[in-house]
Every structure is written in structure tokens, then in C-alpha cells.
Amino acid sequence: MAEGGYIDFHVHLPWREHDPREAARRLLAEMDSAGVERAVVIAVEPSLKLFKERVNAETIRKAAADALDYLVYMRIPRLRRILFSPEESLNEHERILVEHTRRSEDVLEAAEASGGRLLAVASYNPELGPIGTLERIKGKRYLGVKLYPTLHFCTPNEKRLRPLLDYMESEGLILIVHTGCDPGIWELPDLCSGARPSSLEPVARRHRDLVIVVAHLGSYSALKPGIYFDEALRLIERYDNVYADTSAVDSFLVELAVERVGYDKLLFGSDYPYVTGLTIADFVESILRMNIEWRAKMAILRWNAERLLKRLGRL
Template sequence: MIIDFHIHSTNRYDILKEMDKAGVNIGVVVTIDADPNDIYIKEISTKFRRRFSNSQNIFYGWGSRFICSLGKQASIEDWIRNFMYEAALTYPGIAIGNEELSKFIKLNSKRLIGFGSVNPNKPIHYIEEKLKEIKDQDLRGIKLIPTIQFFNPSENRNINRIFEFCERNRLIILYHTGCDPGPFEVPELSEDANPKYLHKVLDKYSNVKLVLAHIGSYSAVRPGIWFNEALNIMKKHDNVYADISAVTDILYNDGMVKKIRETVGFEKILFGSDYPVVDGRDILAEVENVKKSILKDHEKEQVLGLNALEILR
């Protein structure tokens, strides 16, 4: 049994073909509810300007030159907004509505599971509308992505409502942790996706099953950036798991594998491919990465499907 816990809704009519090629039995397909123009909200804009100006990593100079190339009126906000629009064009369908996702899932309901999305930055009436959609469409979970949804779970006014809804309706949260492509490779701009900010809400909602996408580790600049923070929160909260989408290479790192074993065990780790947004790698390549890794055979079985099967019950 192989379950891919992290497939994007772009290229969705190729998903089953890719799953078949990789020997995947069940796939969790997610959409993203994000508004590029939210970057212009005053408090968000101010936060990102401050973080970018304080950035000391290698992307700072490149990012500044990129912004200048956009024209005299260009800004960090323009850089982020334009990147998000370009990403939507590169991956058409990555941000379809909850209802459209549900229609697709119902065409293949024996093998596909849908996770909707809601943007925590929006007004409460918008939040309620999206939550109702997710429930009415029989979606099994919610995808949250603090980088491009521009929220911090320790500060956002709507996050408690979303968690309360998931707890009451037994929905799973797939929660992005680590950096993201484009401007969000600047670690300071992805700071809100540090798993440590989840402690407050998880202390309150201990029955919500939450999966830390990328186990806090995706970063081109600092690989494994918040790996330790992810393990800490998984150790403290029994209801928190992690997927290894976009970071299956950590299964070849002796130190990281040992730390997972000693801290939380591989019964808390799920396979995810992040298909098709990991450049040059399809679902099969990600499955093979797990199969050829240094994990013990029973750990590979846990990661590839047994753990996800238990969570989805």
C-alpha cells in the first residue's frame, strides 16, 4: 500500500497516470486559496519590508536587483505579487476552488482524497463561506500555507476558528512548513512557516490531526531549516505528523534519520511527492527515493502508506 499525501491539483488529469506509474494506490490532492494582492495589506506589507531589509542571506542582493529591474515603482510587494501570478500561470489549476476540486475527486473517489483550502487573511464571513464549502463538498482536510497566505498562526485572528472547525468535523490539516520558491527562498520572508508558531493553537486543539508538510525542512538556502522545530512540535503533540514532500533526500542523511528515530519515530512520517511542483521529479522518482533510502524495511512501509492509512481512518 502506497499513499501519496501531498499532490497538487495542477495537471490533475495526469495524476492517476502518474500514480499508476509509481504504484501509488491512494493520493491526497490539495488546492490552495491564496490572494497575491493580500501582500498590499498594510500590516503584511510592513512586516515583509522589515524582514526583507533585515535579510542577510545570498538572495538579498539578487532580490534587490530583481526589484529594481521591475521599474521605478517596483517594490518587494510587487516582486511577491508578480511571482505568485506567474506561478499560477506555470501551474494552471493549482488554486482551483473547493467545489471544482470536489468534482474532480468524485470522478475518482476510490483512489483520490481531496483537501480544500481557506485563506486565513480574509474576513470572517469569507472564512465561514469557505469552511461551509469544504464541509458540503465532503472534502477530508484543509491545506494551509502561511508563506503565500501571509499569516502567522500565533497572531492570525481566524486560525482558531479554522482549527475548531477541523476538530469538530474531524478534518485533517496539511500545513506548509519551511521555505517556498521564488521570493520565499529568502528565509526571513518564510519565517511565518516555522513550525514553532503552531504551539499556541495546538495547545488548544489537541484533537486536530495536523501534518507538517516538508517536515520544516524545505529550503534552497538552508536545507533542513526548521527540521528541529518540526521534531520538537511533533514530540510535544501526539496529533502532529509530518510529510517528506520535496525533501525525501533527508532519508539519506544519517544524522537526520537517527534524530527522527530517536525523537518521534517513523510512525509519524508520511510520504508525499509534492507532484508536480518539484522540478524534474515525478511521483515515481519520489517513491523510489524512499525505497532506496537508508530506512529499515518496516520504516519504509510505514512511511509509504501504513501511517497515512491510519491517519485517514
């Protein structure tokens, strides 16, 4: 193990505990059994209202028809339902959105109860918008803000986000962006193309001092793992301020990333507890088993995150 333990740059609060302090205890126990000293805990705030405005049975039918060649070999139950009974699938998506919600304030409360081991990342909130989100995080102890272009129906390079990004850049807050697809209808290219890493390029160029973390290395997809992997690598290579996390990324792709762009900007992430059935220890283990040099493993599991957090004055 690296001295001081590993750092997990991408976790969420556990499922069942509704009380943030209880959730923090559960998460810390999970981290202990994986040798993880610190974790970045990320809030998730989708909007049911926005989902209902943006998605109906017709949207789904159209997105599915556009991707029919892509979907023809799929064997994923939820996608079958999306294709054949879009109305039913809408209800299921609404239920999942509610189930996955983790409020920013709850994440902050959990972090405050963790003795410094958890660092809270707020969620962009599409109902509050950029200015409302800014007001909400101002002066609080958040490490940064996460944007989900899929769930938020918002692309990172939209002009209206600039005041929020300017604020974050000046305050040393990091921007984490979900990249790749997402379960359910967000596997359809029409609905996940806003989460392409390339849409972050103008942001990385404009906000040189804003640390950006490309979550999932552009690779999140059950149907097509590694869907935007190349775009993520290009971004990391080209911009000093861009990092990526390894959460929900196939080991083979992480090894390939190390070979192609080195390991200095890769941060370990488990996405616990969203990858059902797997523990943080399982993900640590998968990095340790990779076919890369030992230094690369330690850099991904701790050193890179440690260096970054120190620079941001958070360690």
C-alpha cells in the first residue's frame, strides 16, 4: 500500500443510509477495508421536471431509430424495454433518477462528519441554473462541482455556464464532468453526445486555471465501452489543467491510457456504490493487478491525487 493509504477520487454516498452522518460512517468503513485514506464524494442532482420536459416516448423512439444498427446486437434488458415500450421505460427512468439523487448539502454534511477524510463535490443543479448553483456553493467547503451533461441536458461549453466556471476558477474549485454514456436511454448516442470529452475543449482552453476532471475517461458505456476514449486522451495530453478518473473504465483501457499519455494525470476512482455488487477494494485490486509498472499504480492510486489536492490547498 502507498504510505498514508490510497485516494479514491470518485465515490458517492451509500444507498440505504438516508442520514448523511450514517452514510459517512458506512462509507468510511468501506474505505478502511480497501486501504483508502481519503475519498472525493460527489453529489448527484438530476431534475425530474427537466427530464419530463426533455424526454417523452417520441424522443426515445427517434433516438432509438437513429441508432438501430448500433442497438441491433444488444442484450441489455432495460434497452429492450426502451425500444419496445418507451412509455413504460419512462416511468422506470423517473424512478431511477430519484433513487440516484444525492443532494449537495447531504454530501457536505457527510464530509464534515468524516474527520477530513471525505471531500465534498456539489452537483450542478439544472433547476437552479449556473447562477443559482454558484450562489449555493459560495463560501462553502466544497472541493468542486460536478456536471452531468447526460442527466442535466447541458453541454460544458454552453455560454451560460461561464459565470459559474469563472467563479470556480478564481476560487480554486475543480470541475468534474461525467463523460461517455449513462445507463438506460443515455446509452443512445443522440442522448449522450453532450458528454463527449471534446465538448470540454473550449472550456479547458478558456479557463486555464480551472482544474477539470474527465470522469470515466470518456469511456462509460455498457454497449460500447471506451466510446469517447480517444477524445479524453487528446484532452489530457493537450491541456495541463485536465485530468481523468478511472471509475467504471475497463482495465485494458486504463493500461492503454498509461501507454499512450503516461500516468501523471490519471486519478483512481471506484464510483462506489454505483457499480452494483463491487466494493472499493475490488477496484483497488484491479489497479494493482494491471500490467503497468508499480510507480504507475501508486501514482494512480495516490500520488497524483495527493499532489493535486496539496496544490489546491485541500490536503
